[in-house]
Amino acid sequence: xxxxxxxxxxxxxxxxxxxxxxxxKTYIDIDSPSFRRFPIAITYFxxxxxxxxxxDISKEIFEVLTQDLEISGLFTIIDPSLxxxxxxxxxxxxDNKINFRDWSAxxxxxxxxxxxxFDNGSLEIETKLYDVFQCRFLLGKRYVGxxxxxxxxxxxxxxxxxxxxxxxxxxxxxxxxxxxxxxGYKEIYVIDFDGHNMIKITNHKSIALSPTWSPNxxxxxxxxxxxxxxxxxxxxIIANKEDRISHYKGLNIAPAWFPDGKKLAVTLSLEGNPEIxxxxxxxxxxxxxxxxxGIDVSPTLSPDGKExxxxxxxxxxxxxxxxxxxxxxxxxxxxxxxxxxxxxxxxKGDKIAFSSLxxxxxxxxxxxxxxxxxxxxTSNSGDNEYPSWSPNGRFLTFTSARGGNKRIYIMxxxxxxxxxxxxxxxxxxxxxxxxxxx
Amino acid sequence: xxxxxxxxxxVFGLIVSFSLFLNACSKKALRxxxxxxxxxxKVEEKVKExxxxxxxxxxxxxxxxxxxxTDKAATEAQLREEELKxxxxxxxxxxxxxxxxxxxxxxxxxxxxxxxxxxxxxxxxREAAVREEFENTDIHFDFDKFSLTNQAxxxxxxKVSWLQGHTDLKIKIEGYCDERGSNxxxxxxxxxxxxxxxxxxxxxxxxxxxxxxxxxxITTAGLSTLFI
Numbered sequence: 001x002x003x004x005x006x007x008x009x010x011x012x013x014x015x016x017x018x019x020x021x022x023x024x025k026t027y028i029d030i031d032s033p034s035f036r037r038f039p040i041a042i043t044y045f046x047x048x049x050x051x052x053x054x055x056d057i058s059k060e061i062f063e064v065l066t067q068d069l070e071i072s073g074l075f076t077i078i079d080p081s082l083x084x085x086x087x088x089x090x091x092x093x094x095d096n097k098i099n100f101r102d103w104s105a106x107x108x109x110x111x112x113x114x115x116x117x118f119d120n121g122s123l124e125i126e127t128k129l130y131d132v133f134q135c136r137f138l139l140g141k142r143y144v145g146x147x148x149x150x151x152x153x154x155x156x157x158x159x160x161x162x163x164x165x166x167x168x169x170x171x172x173x174x175x176x177x178x179x180x181x182x183x184g185y186k187e188i189y190v191i192d193f194d195g196h197n198m199i200k201i202t203n204h205k206s207i208a209l210s211p212t213w214s215p216n217x218x219x220x221x222x223x224x225x226x227x228x229x230x231x232x233x234x235x236x237i238i239a240n241k242e243d244r245i246s247h248y249k250g251l252n253i254a255p256a257w258f259p260d261g262k263k264l265a266v267t268l269s270l271e272g273n274p275e276i277x278x279x280x281x282x283x284x285x286x287x288x289x290x291x292x293x294g295i296d297v298s299p300t301l302s303p304d305g306k307e308x309x310x311x312x313x314x315x316x317x318x319x320x321x322x323x324x325x326x327x328x329x330x331x332x333x334x335x336x337x338x339x340x341x342x343x344x345x346x347x348k349g350d351k352i353a354f355s356s357l358x359x360x361x362x363x364x365x366x367x368x369x370x371x372x373x374x375x376x377x378t379s380n381s382g383d384n385e386y387p388s389w390s391p392n393g394r395f396l397t398f399t400s401a402r403g404g405n406k407r408i409y410i411m412x413x414x415x416x417x418x419x420x421x422x423x424x425x426x427x428x429x430x431x432x433x434x435x436x437x438x
Numbered sequence: 439x440x441x442x443x444x445x446x447x448x449v450f451g452l453i454v455s456f457s458l459f460l461n462a463c464s465k466k467a468l469r470x471x472x473x474x475x476x477x478x479x480k481v482e483e484k485v486k487e488x489x490x491x492x493x494x495x496x497x498x499x500x501x502x503x504x505x506x507x508t509d510k511a512a513t514e515a516q517l518r519e520e521e522l523k524x525x526x527x528x529x530x531x532x533x534x535x536x537x538x539x540x541x542x543x544x545x546x547x548x549x550x551x552x553x554x555x556x557x558x559x560x561x562x563x564r565e566a567a568v569r570e571e572f573e574n575t576d577i578h579f580d581f582d583k584f585s586l587t588n589q590a591x592x593x594x595x596x597k598v599s600w601l602q603g604h605t606d607l608k609i610k611i612e613g614y615c616d617e618r619g620s621n622x623x624x625x626x627x628x629x630x631x632x633x634x635x636x637x638x639x640x641x642x643x644x645x646x647x648x649x650x651x652x653x654x655x656i657t658t659a660g661l662s663t664l665f666i
Contacts, residue, residue, distance in 0.1 A: 209621055209622075209625075210621070210622060230625060250629060250652075251625060251626060251629055253622055253625055253626070254622040267622065267626065269626070269629055272633075274626035274629065274630070295623060295626040295627060295630065297620075297622045297623050297625075297626045298620060298622045298623065311620070311622075311623050313582075313623075317582065318582070318619065318620075318623050339582065339619055341619050341620035341622075341623050342620045342622075355619075355620070357619065362618065362619065383618060385618075385619075385620065386620070429617060429621065430621070
């Protein structure tokens with residue numbers, strides 16, 4: 001009896017202390033229905049060398065931190081004017097100097113502090129994350145780079161913050177490829193997930209479309225009319241090398257990478273009708289997957305590579321269908337509207353996002369891969385199209401014409417937190433969220 | 439009575455003054471007979487002066503007063519001059535006529551050239567217009583459809599006859615769709631629309647489908663349009 005009592009006590013102790021002992025404590029269970037936002041205080045970082053004369057650096061660090069944590073939808077950022085300890089003067093680095101009671105008094109359960117050295121164009125940022133409730137240092141990171149790397153460093157730190165709170169790394173250092181006609185031609189560009197650091201990828205002075213990241217994030221496949229015909233290209237963005245991989249007669253469009261990064265599912269019309277084929281990376285035709293009178297286009301691979309969702313108008317209108325990667329077991333998934341397009345399989349395999357026409361506008365929807373649980377995520381007037389998942393499946397990027405021109409937006413996978421990213425000329429389309437980048 | 443009397447008196451007075459005038463004239467003629475030549479030369483000079491275009495009223499009036507001879511001489515000179523003038527005028531007229539004829543001919547020629555150019559231009563314009571009409575008369579499709587409407591068939595039928603006269607041309611058929619509802623699907627739809635048009639043309643007797651380049655394209659402006 002005594003023994004069992006001891007074992008019971010030990011068991012209880014383990015139950016209580018295990019989150020503390022193990023390093024995988026999950027502060028925020030994102031998928032829990034009772035999920036609540038975690039109150040976090042972000043202080044201005046201390047300028048150690050005193051060379052940030054205009055305060056640009058500390059301001060930008062604060063802005064990026066606030067933006068990323070806000071976009072995550074997991075935190076409530078505490079208004080700095082409530083801080084008892086002045087946000088600018090607060091010292092960082094020494095745990096002993098932090099008066100956690102001052103922070104818990106204003107409701108903060110977590111605290112971000114840090115410092116930076118800026119000298120001769122070199123920027124060194126030291127970041128720290130504290131659990132206010134447990135008066136505990138959680139995470140410290142040091143980043144070294146140039147002034148222009150500031151955003152990247154903070155994005156990475158925010159990834160770490162998310163990892164320690166949710167057990168899953170953030171996607172703040174990922175990028176989005178898209179098409180813009182701002183130059184008068186349709187060219188492919190890449191931006192950070194928050195719209196900064198735009199890079200032009202193509203200069204075809206033609207129509208480039210459907211950029212699609214390779215699974216390793218080093219290449220982008222796309223369609224371009226550069227040589228008059230819609231041909232397929234693959235651009236190695238690290239080596240800055242571009243290859244035209246397929247230029248069969250007719251359409252060479254809608255590339256989708258297999259998860260192994262060695263094959264692509266594409267739409268070709270060389271045999272007269274737009275059908276889905278499998279190509280290897282050099283454009284060699286491996287297999288034809290569809291064979292019907294209708295248009296078959298926009299394939300998207302399930303993360304295990306075993307299934308392909310695609311658009312077909314074989315029943316009269318464009319709808320989303322699914323088949324296995326051999327082109328068998330074709331099933332229609334969408335029935336609710338007369339026009340569904342742009343399917344994208346989620347990275348976890350649990351959802352397919354698509355756009356669908358309802359009441360005169362296109363909206364973004366998600367559904368289970370069997371066609372059930374259809375949910376509309378956008379409600380604004382103006383078309384919302386071209387969804388694409390973030391690599392962790394927590395966010396979607398898409399285009400919206402709610403403000404007039406088509407712009408790139410991001411939102412959380414449940415449709416909350418919709419915001420435009422970047423402000424570019426012309427119209428943007430075909431946004432494609434990158435995988436995690438090394 | 440008084441009226442008639444005054445008339446008689448007036449007539450008498452006139453006769454008297456006339457006879458007196460004649461007398462005076464004959465006397466004057468005798469007196470000035472020696473200076474005749476000189477005088478006539480002078481007159482001539484005066485006539486010339488007159489001909490020069492600055493006639494003096496004075497000269498004209500004084501001439502008949504001098505003598506009949508001078509008068510004659512003057513008249514002769516005048517006649518000569520007149521004849522000369524007339525001749526000149528005639529010559530001038532002839533010249534003018536000739537010039538006019540030439541001008542007319544030139545004008546005619548020019549007009550002819552112009553007309554010809556205009557005709558050519560018109561023909562070219564007509565040809566260009568026909569071609570332009572051929573190129574710019576689009577056929578339209580219903581939303582999300584690639585089957586030809588009756589109107590599209592009518593337009594294509596017109597295009598067939600033009601195409602049969604221009605078998606040397608390569609024809610590009612572009613099926614346009616807007617970007618709503620995914621550009622990938624629309625490119626495929628555009629290609630099918632272009633194919634529908636091409637199949638119609640080939641069936642209607644336009645030779646060799648190798649003459650065609652078919653494209654599915656997307657555009658942000660305009661819905662479901664096909665350009666030929």
